[in-house]
Amino acid sequence: MKTTTIQRGIAALALAMLVLALAGCSGSPVQDPFWFLHPNGPIARASIFYLIVDVLLLLIVIVPATALVIWTFFRYRKGGKGRYDPTYNHSVIVEVVVWGVPLLLVVVLSYFSYQGARDVAPFNPQALKSAVAKSGNKKPLRIDVISTDWQWLFIYPDEGIAMSNRLVVPTGRKISMNLTSATVTNDFYVLKLVNQIYMMPGMRTKQHFFVERTGTYQGFSTEFSGPGFSWMNYKVLAVTPGKFEDWVQRARQSGNQMNWQDFEKFAQPTINTGDRWSLYSQVQPNLFSKLIHEVKAGDMNIVWPARLSENMTTHEFDRKFGTGSANSDKNGTTADHPSQSNSD
Amino acid sequence: MFMNLQGPWDPLFGRLPMLLDLQYNNPWIMFAFALVVLGGGTVVAALTYYKLWGWLWRDWLTTVDHKKIGIMYIIIGLVMLFRGFFEAAMIRTHQAMAVGPDSPGILGAAHGYLTPFHISEIFTVHGTLMILLAVTPILVGFMNLIVPLQIGARDMAYPFLNAVGLWLTAMAAGLCMVSLFVGSFSHAGWVGLTPLTELDHSPGVGVDYWIWILQISSIASTVGAVNLIATMLKMRAPGMSLMRMPIFSWTAMGTNIIALTSFPLLTVAIALLTLDRYVGTHFFTADGGGNFMMYTNLFWLWGHPEVYFVVLPAFGFISEIIPTFSEKPLFNHTSMIFATMMIAGVSWLVWLHHFFIMGSGPQVNTFFSIATMLVGIPTGVKVFNWAFTMFRGRVRLETPMLWALGSVLLLIGGGMTGMMLAIPAINYVSHNSVFVVAHFHNMFLIIAFAIFGAVTYWWPKAFGFYLDEKLGKIFFWLFWGGSVFVFVPMYALGFLGMTRRLDYIAHPSWWPLLMLEVVGIALYAASVAAFVLQVYVSIRDREKNRVRTSDAWETSRSLEWATHCPPPFYNFGATPIVHSNDEWAWRREHRLTTLKPENYSDTHMPKNTAVPIVLGFFVGLFSIAAVWRVWWVMGLCVIGMIATLIFRAFQKDVDYVIPADEMEAMEREKLDQIDHRAQDSAQQTGEMGEPEIDGHAHG
Structure with missing residues (x-):
């Protein structure tokens, strides 16, 4: 039996090393963005900080518990070295320790939990304060985010422009987002950059973030929202403020418009595959709040055809057959910003 | 009727004409269908060939015996566990195939072999049935089987209600099997993400199947909880104070208090959703003044207590197995009881941690974070007390102990990741990732390990022979290896940012881990x-592996070992009198292990009845009719249910009495058998020395 235990240990160790090796060399096409231990913004960094604190504190209990289970098991095997004493079945000292130490640990963790919750609170994150103060740029960039079935629309209300299925943001500036959904719940997440927040139909949530370095990040939804959910990936391009201004100027010349009628077309079920995006230079100013009102009033009438949600062998899901038509003809027509390979 | 339904509806057949449009050329469905027909057909053919239908009906289908009901619960659970495993295998192989834009797609799928709707169905049904139709019935089965024996009762407090609970659960499982072939299943996750489950986004019958499965099994759990609580409060053997109740019964108590208070919440939440889908109310819609986040709150107000509902009995199994195989009493017995009840108590205060990211402020989130972390304290206490039970013990590594130890080690890992997810700041980056999936599978594996430990541990009690030890160990190591290989990479993928419920994996770098x-x-x-x-091997070689005494493991501690293996239908020849926390260990110490009481008395027993299965039939038919919206059948079924209950209410001949002398005769026969078996095995081995044989004294 002893050999199998040792074998098991070796096997577990080998496996752990294999996993670490695989994780280490997982060179994703988009600048290895999928290792959330490398945060690129104050909020994501705060989360990782509390993750590390939490794990280190937990080890105070986890390590002795594991060691104790394994040690007693080997020491007190039948026929082993341990002294057998069946009367030892109660100890006040042990009881005080095993209740007391975890309790103290939870007290300490509670403090960090509250600090962490304040630091990354989506509506008013404390973690951003010092970064914003340092940057000297007090005026945040406002972005309204709308998820549809199954696309994204990012509206820049102050600039009067919008972009679908791709987000471009400047570095060194606080970004304030309002989020909602046109039909079902989605969950906004940009790995290493923006923490998660629900996007709910008929409701507005908020999220804030701050980008430190330029680069390409990966955004996606993490709340299951129907058949197109897996394809709701988009890229987040963080560019220097100067480049961002250039991009805004060029976006204003794209000539596409997004008013309510266009949006209703845009919001029809569309499985957006690949890396297709569009720019809109004229956006109806109150589109975001109008959407919330329409959804609440029940006028945002998007009913999924049964074929989208019931049929087993349909080709509706084939990436060649997107059902929407609102933006498919405009894909990539204004590719005048840091372009990326289409490889994912 | 009532709603603007997509697809055909007519008064006679409801939505059934929809089936004409469905495509049945999906090879997976065909394969599953063939498997079910083959399996079910073999059982039916065997029953017919050996002329066992009468036996099945008299001894099992109409029984109110808590042991048989418990065994049937466990069989339902194991069959469903098997089906759930198939779905897990499909999800894993599909995801490993559908990686990157160039991955091939077959059978109508763009990538992999399952279309988006199909894989959504599969992960939904996997979650629903693993939790509600596999783990829950197995645990309820064990509570049925063991609790009355552990507290020295004849049967449950309400044997009839017990059978009703079984047949409702069986109907829910049956409905789940029907949904595999007739129509479709919900695609909105086992939690039923609103507003995805509303008619606008799920126009088919899938969500309706899910609704009725949850509704029926939820009612079954509620009635089961009433029964078990009443049994434990009112039917304990003389001398067994509450604090002397064995630890597994205590966990059963905690579990059923949770069930009794939380399952009605699910019933209400699901009923409101049913109204939304069937008559067009707006409880959980985004429009019309509805609030779908209310559903999320209600669901998790049940859902999180449900998690502790399933984990507490598993802790109970571990707490029974470790002392037996350490040959020592459970360390800090009272403390363990308090830890159990504290976990049960905190379970109602933590539900919001399932949606920290909904947008609540830091104060609200911190409250639920701290409440969640509080659960870690009694859980940690349990782990330490189990370790101290082994401390200064004589640990034997028989198969049940192997499972229990594996379970404890898993608990340490799962507890650690649970405490990580309890911190909102961490949850904001890991919510809905496969890290969460790996965490809760880790927790459910604790339960699975404890269940298989319990199956091995109590098998000789329930059937009178041991499970094969060698194959049991092979089973354990394979299962352990599977758990490590599936869930360690899954934890890693969570750190890499992989989201749960994916149909298509956009990042080829994840492929090796998948x-x-x-x-x-x-x-x-x-x-x-x-x-x-x-x-199979154990049943084949059962004569070789017979249990010799009432105490199969020779160092067992609680009262269920103070009767025959398998226990007779009346459980105990005479009501046992309890002297200690670990009654059987106490009797062993005091050389009182004889199963022959001083005298026998008349014993009052419940009679078998066909009413529960008839009631179950009406409920099952009702729910199928409800799924397909055949209103007239639903109406007839309601009338049938009411009529059946009225019939039962007027039934007077529901019990009988075993006279003392008859009881004595039955007992003598069993005790003689034990003596014979003891002599036989003494002759075979030749060196039994002085075996601790029960009934030896009077032999």
């Missing part, structure tokens, strides 16, 4: 084979 998970699935498949083989 392949490791497939290796794990292969090991799991081998472990399933080992388990089936173990059961």
Whole structure:
């Protein structure tokens, strides 16, 4: 039996090393963005900080518990070295320790939990304060985010422009987002950059973030929202403020418009595959709040055809057959910003 | 009727004409169908060939015996566990196939072999049935089987209600099987993400199947909880104070208090959703003044207590197994009881941690974070007390102990990741990632390990012979290997940012880890084979592996070991009198292990009845009619249910009495058998020395 235990240990160790090796060399096409231990913004960094604190504190209990289970098991095997004493079945000292130490640990963790919750609170994150103060740029960039079935629309209300299925943001500036959904719940997440927040139909949530370095990040939804959910990936391009201004100027010349009628077309079920995006230079100013009102009033009438949600062998899901038509003809027509390979 | 339904509806057949449009050329469905027909057909053919239908009806289908009901619960659970494993294997292999834009797609899928709707169905049904139709019935089955024996009762407080609970659960499982072939299943996750489950986004019958499965099994759990609580409060043997109740019964108490208080919440939440879908109310819609986040709150107000509902009995199994195989009493017995009840108590205060990211402020989130972390304290206490139970013990590594120890080690890992997810700041980056999936599977594996430990531990009690030890160990190591290979890479993928419920994996760099998970699935498949083989070999060689005494493990501690293996239908020849926390260990110490009481008395027993299965039939038919909206059948079924209950209410001949002398005769026969078996085995081994044989004194 002893050999199998040792074998098991070796096997577990080998496996752990294999996993670490695989994780280490997982060179994703988009600048290895999928290792959330490398945060690129104050909020994501705060989360990782509390993750590390939490794990280190937990080890105070986890390590002795594991060691104790394994040690007693080997020491007190039948026929082993341990002294057998069946009367030892109660100890006040042990009881005080095993209740007391975890309790103290939870007290300490509670403090960090509250600090962490304040630091990354989506509506008013404390973690951003010092970064914003340092940057000297007090005026945040406002972005309204709308998820549809199954696309994204990012509206820049102050600039009067919008972009679908791709987000471009400047570095060194606080970004304030309002989020909602046109039909079902989605969950906004940009790995290493923006923490998660629900996007709910008929409701507005908020999220804030701050980008430190330029680069390409990966955004996606993490709340299951129907058949197109897996394809709701988009890229987040963080560019220097100067480049961002250039991009805004060029976006204003794209000539596409997004008013309510266009949006209703845009919001029809569309499985957006690949890396297709569009720019809109004229956006109806109150589109975001109008959407919330329409959804609440029940006028945002998007009913999924049964074929989208019931049929087993349909080709509706084939990436060649997107059902929407609102933006498919405009894909990539204004590719005048840091372009990326289409490889994912 | 009532709603603007997509697809045809007519008064006679409801939505059934929809089936004409469905495509039945999906090879997976065909394969599953063939498997079910083959399996079910074999059982039916065997029953007919050996002329066992009468026996099945008299001894099992109409029984109110808590042991048989418990065994039937466990069989339902194991069959569903098997089906759930198939779905897990499909999810894992599909995801390993559908990686990157260039991955091939077959059978109508763009990538992999399952279309988006189909894989959504599969993960939904996997979650729903693993939790509600596999783990829950198995645990309820064990509580049924063991609790009355542990507290020295004849049967449950309400044997009839017990059978009703069983047949409702069986109907829910049956409905789940029907949904596999007739129509479709919900695609909105086992939690039923609103507003995805509303008619606008789920126009078919899938969500309706899900609704009625949850509704029926929820009612079954509620009535089961009433029954078990009443049994434990009112039917304990003389001398057994509450604090002397064995630890598994205590966990059953905690679990059923949770069930009694939380399952009605699910009933209400699901009923409101049903109204939304059937008559067009707006409880959980985004429009019309509805609030779908209310559903999320209600669901998790049940859902999180449900998690502790399933984990507490598992802790109970571990707490029974470790002392037996350490040959020592459970360390800090009272403390363990308090830890159990504290977990049960805190379970109602933590539900919001399932949606920290909904947008609540830091104060609200911190409250639920701290409440969640509080659960870690009694859980930690349990782990330490189990370790101290082994401390200064004589640990024997028989199969049940192997499972229990594996379970404890898993608990340490799962507890650690649970405490990580309890911190909102961490949850904001890991919510809905496969890290969460790995965490709760880790927790459910604790339960699975404890369940298989319990199956091995109590099998000789329930059937009178041991499970094969060698195959049991092979089963354990394969299962352990499968768990490591599936869930260690899954934790890693969570850190890499992989989201749960994906149909298509956009990032090829994840492929190696996904392949490791497939290796794990292969090991799991081998472990399933080992388990089936173990059961088969053990049944084949049952005469060789007979239990010699009432105490199968020779160092067992609680009262269920103070009766025959298998226990007779009346459980105990005479009501036992309890002297200690660990009654059987106490009797062993005091050399009082004889099963022959001083005198026998008349024993009052419940009679078998067909009413529960008839009631179950009406409920099952009602729910199928409800799924397809055939209103007239639903109406007839309601009338049928009411009529059946009225019939039962007027039934007077529901019980009988075993006279003392008849009881004595039956007992003598069993005690003689034990003596014979003891002599036989003494002759065979030749060196039994002075065996601790029960009934030896009077032999």
